């Protein structure tokens with residue numbers, strides 16, 4: 001089965017405004033149109049509206065890196081799904097490991113955000129992944145099960161076509177220690193099996209599962225050739241044209 005493939009960059013809390021504009025111009029000039037491949041960048045919230053406009057005539061769409069689950073209210077410092085949508089984003093990143101581990105987001109928060117995103121026609125990209133000590137204690141499967149089931153609680157089958165999952169083992173994020181293609185593939189198969197248990201094999205076979213964690217130009221080819229890796233979510237290497245373009249343009 002041919003699945004959606006998504007190549008995404010997560011800028012995290014990097015870039016001045018002018019650097020952001022220059023990066024988008026460089027990326028849009030260098031990305032090659034590849035059948036069926038989607039390209040997304042997760043932008044810091046203050047630049048979301050301008051960068052979404054700038055992306056309008058390019059192959060890239062934008063997403064926000066986080067949002068609150070309420071539509072509006074006295075929630076100082078938060079942004080709402082309505083605002084994210086209003087700024088032209090197509091995607092929303094939910095449950096990134098930095099949100100879970102630095103800002104103490106729970107599986108319940110993640111689930112509320114997924115539901116809010118769907119209500120506002122944003123496509124949730126749900127991040128899951130184990131810590132190093134959880135992998136060493138053979139708890140990876142349990143962690144993935146808890147995070148995937150938690151995120152998808154009460155999500156209707158009919159909404160699943162809008163959802164993608166990013167497997168980002170925490171020990172591989174920002175460390176330069178990429179998961180081997182085999183380790184990533186095994187985790188992606190586990191994620192598909194969990195989804196199969198919840199929604200059946202059609203949905204588990206069609207949902208895009210991306211890999212993230214120290215993806216670089218020199219390791220993308222090995223990861224991308226695996227059957228169950230449907231794209232990547234890139235942090236550090238999405239910040240420079242010279243690094244991100246070879247990743248998004250990797251050969252089929």
Ligand code: 13P
Nearest residue numbers: 010173174213214235236
């Ligand atoms: P790095 O590519 O910098 O390891 O970050 C991965 C990530 O967290 C993407 O969301």
